[in-house]
Amino acid sequence: MSKIICRCEEVTEEEILQAIRDGATTVDEVKKFTRAGMGLCQGRTCRKAVERMIANELKEDVSEIKTSSYRAPVRPIKMKVL
Numbered sequence: 001m002s003k004i005i006c007r008c009e010e011v012t013e014e015e016i017l018q019a020i021r022d023g024a025t026t027v028d029e030v031k032k033f034t035r036a037g038m039g040l041c042q043g044r045t046c047r048k049a050v051e052r053m054i055a056n057e058l059k060e061d062v063s064e065i066k067t068s069s070y071r072a073p074v075r076p077i078k079m080k081v082l
């Protein structure tokens with residue numbers, strides 16, 4: 001059984017590794033292949049793990065891996081706040 005890396009979208013380690021084997025070289029590309037990072041936390045929990053996995057698979061330093069853009073987490077707010 002493969003570990004869950006993105007718990008918001010229930011994306012497993014194996015799915016991310018497969019995306020990298022299929023050609024994903026950036027966090028955004030892994031996101032497009034798997035939806036990892038598209039959940040409620042917007043990648044705050046899984047982004048660094050995905051970066052490390054890409055770096056590991058491509059035998060590069062993690063600082064060389066292009067990260068995705070940061071967005072605020074989506075949270076419901078009351079209409080009167082708007």
Ligand code: FES
Pocket residue numbers: 005006007008009036037038039040041042043044045046047
């Ligand atoms: S854990 Fe991946 S988007 Fe939240």
